[in-house]
Amino acid sequence: MKNMFDTICAPATANGTSAIGIIRVSGKDAISIVNSCFQGKNLNQVPSHTVHYGFILDESQVFTEEISSNKPLNSHNNTLIDEVMVTVFHAPKSFTTENSVEISHHGSPYIAEKILEVLMHKGARMASPGEFTMRAFINGRIDLAQAESIADLIAAENEASRQLALNHLKGDISDEITTLRDDLLNFTSLLELELDFAEEDVEFADRSALISLVSNLESKLTSLLDSFTYGNAVKNGIEVAIIGKPNAGKSTLLNALLKEERAIVSDIAGTTRDTIEEVLHINGSAFRFVDTAGIRETRDVIEEIGVKRAKDKIASAKIILYIFDEQDSSPDEIISFVKEYWRKDLKIILLQNKIDTIQGVDNLYIEAIKSALMPAYVQSYLGISAKEKTNIDMIKHELTEYVENLKTSEGTVITNQRHYEALKKSRDSILKVKVAITNKIQTELLAYELRHALEHLGEISGEFTNDEILGNIFGRFCIGK
Numbered sequence: 001m002k003n004m005f006d007t008i009c010a011p012a013t014a015n016g017t018s019a020i021g022i023i024r025v026s027g028k029d030a031i032s033i034v035n036s037c038f039q040g041k042n043l044n045q046v047p048s049h050t051v052h053y054g055f056i057l058d059e060s061q062v063f064t065e066e067i068s069s070n071k072p073l074n075s076h077n078n079t080l081i082d083e084v085m086v087t088v089f090h091a092p093k094s095f096t097t098e099n100s101v102e103i104s105h106h107g108s109p110y111i112a113e114k115i116l117e118v119l120m121h122k123g124a125r126m127a128s129p130g131e132f133t134m135r136a137f138i139n140g141r142i143d144l145a146q147a148e149s150i151a152d153l154i155a156a157e158n159e160a161s162r163q164l165a166l167n168h169l170k171g172d173i174s175d176e177i178t179t180l181r182d183d184l185l186n187f188t189s190l191l192e193l194e195l196d197f198a199e200e201d202v203e204f205a206d207r208s209a210l211i212s213l214v215s216n217l218e219s220k221l222t223s224l225l226d227s228f229t230y231g232n233a234v235k236n237g238i239e240v241a242i243i244g245k246p247n248a249g250k251s252t253l254l255n256a257l258l259k260e261e262r263a264i265v266s267d268i269a270g271t272t273r274d275t276i277e278e279v280l281h282i283n284g285s286a287f288r289f290v291d292t293a294g295i296r297e298t299r300d301v302i303e304e305i306g307v308k309r310a311k312d313k314i315a316s317a318k319i320i321l322y323i324f325d326e327q328d329s330s331p332d333e334i335i336s337f338v339k340e341y342w343r344k345d346l347k348i349i350l351l352q353n354k355i356d357t358i359q360g361v362d363n364l365y366i367e368a369i370k371s372a373l374m375p376a377y378v379q380s381y382l383g384i385s386a387k388e389k390t391n392i393d394m395i396k397h398e399l400t401e402y403v404e405n406l407k408t409s410e411g412t413v414i415t416n417q418r419h420y421e422a423l424k425k426s427r428d429s430i431l432k433v434k435v436a437i438t439n440k441i442q443t444e445l446l447a448y449e450l451r452h453a454l455e456h457l458g459e460i461s462g463e464f465t466n467d468e469i470l471g472n473i474f475g476r477f478c479i480g481k
């Protein structure tokens with residue numbers, strides 16, 4: 001980890017031309033460093049949370065002359081880099097809790113670079129990725145789960161992930177974990193007290209109360225863990241594979257869903273050979289649609305690879321849109337396909353395509369499929385025309401409903417794999433504690449398992465952490481965050 005006492009600087013806005021760019025400076029000397037290359041006002045004397053107009057002075061100027069910050073504004077132009085607004089924050093009321101300055105300059109990458117050069121000449125160093133947020137964490141302004149939620153918030157691309165990230169930033173995970181930990185800590189202390197009085201054979205920690213606490217914890221941890229299915233879906237999008245025989249209309253359907261001609265459509269069976277993936281946001285949730293090669297026996301080596309990829313997609317997808325043409329698929333074919341690929345955590349939607357080409361509905365056909373598969377294997381059967389875009393909205397409605405059903409009862413939703421792992425380990429320890437109590441195991445072992453559970457819970461908020469974990473988390477942030 002780099003020195004936490006350095007004053008750091010970095011652009012806070014994306015690299016590229018824009019109306020305004022912001023450079024962030026944080027650390028003990030942030031204000032004096034910026035002041036030493038600022039012309040307009042003495043920043044060392046301004047109150048916190050105030051904005052000031054002035055100029056950033058050129059590096060050569062900074063070097064050759066003692067700068068008086070109260071110099072008149074009409075100095076020679078080539079000594080000035082840019083006209084800026086600076087915002088001053090005094091410790092501890094800043095994002096990092098350190099003295100901080102934000103310089104708003106004209107949004108040219110060249111100007112940003114020049115200003116950073118000057119700041120570095122004056123003693124600041126370039127921040128590493130996520131270093132501002134890491135300082136906020138190390139200085140105790142936010143916990144680790146909140147720090148991670150900042151990265152999630154920046155990455156949020158739809159309404160649901162924005163909402164969850166904001167809840168996390170506001171501390172919903174942290175609050176929940178703190179409550180769980182406090183209860184546990186209380187008991188662990190009582191058990192450890194018993195150990196101190198081991199000779200006397202006393203019981204400070206009421207075992208039946210401990211059992212009910214442990215059961216309570218177990219169910220809370222389980223519901224947090226369950227929420228990850230939804231949380232993960234929101235954060236990473238839900239994979240939806242479009243599967244079917246060649247010419248069923250898979251690519252036409254992808255195009256209809258996306259409302260653009262993304263995939264090549266033709267009446268030659270075997271048109272799509274590779275998988276084609278596109279993200280579509282429906283009612284605030286992200287779906288990753290994958291168009292695949294039509295599944296059939298083939299001697300064509302390339303097509304065979306495509307078919308293999310399609311089958312891999314069935315394995316990784318959460319939802320399958322199985323699309324078929326009545327004139328080209330018997331009920332038996334469809335039934336045996338579904339039975340072959342069905343798994344408990346997979347939703348299969350059957351789409352009878354090309355309804356624009358059929359005269360009247362063949363009830364026997366539909367009934368044969370429905371009676372064999374519904375509701376055990378399949379919950380929805382829709383008639384569509386991908387070409388005419390008939391009933392595409394019904395597919396979208398089914399997908400939205402899927403997301404709604406994933407939502408567990410209201411409450412905290414886990415979106416982070418690291419939290420999920422830590423919660424799982426906590427629950428494992430809690431289950432061991434439960435067994436230990438029932439078997440009237442030694443207090444010492446009981447206390448040991450409880451400590452473990454506490455540590456795993458503490459990993460989430462960052463109470464128990466190490467440089468490697470921190471490096472891993474903050475290294476993925478952008479510079480300037």
Ligand SMILES: Nc1nc2c(ncn2[C@@H]2O[C@H](COP(=O)(O)OP(=O)(O)OP(=O)(O)O)[C@@H](O)[C@H]2O)c(=O)[nH]1
Pocket residue numbers: 244245246247248249250251252253264265266267268269270271272273292293294295353354355356357384385386387388
């Ligand atoms: N009438 C009608 N034709 C359709 C419909 N959907 C697709 N087609 C036609 O069916 C043919 C095959 O469509 P594709 O979308 O390329 O089928 P695919 O499943 O992607 O086929 P492969 O990539 O070869 O596996 C094309 O000629 C489409 O125009 C539909 O709803 N109605």
Ligand SMILES: [Mg+2]
Pocket residue numbers: 250251252263264265271272291292294
């Ligand atoms: Mg295709």
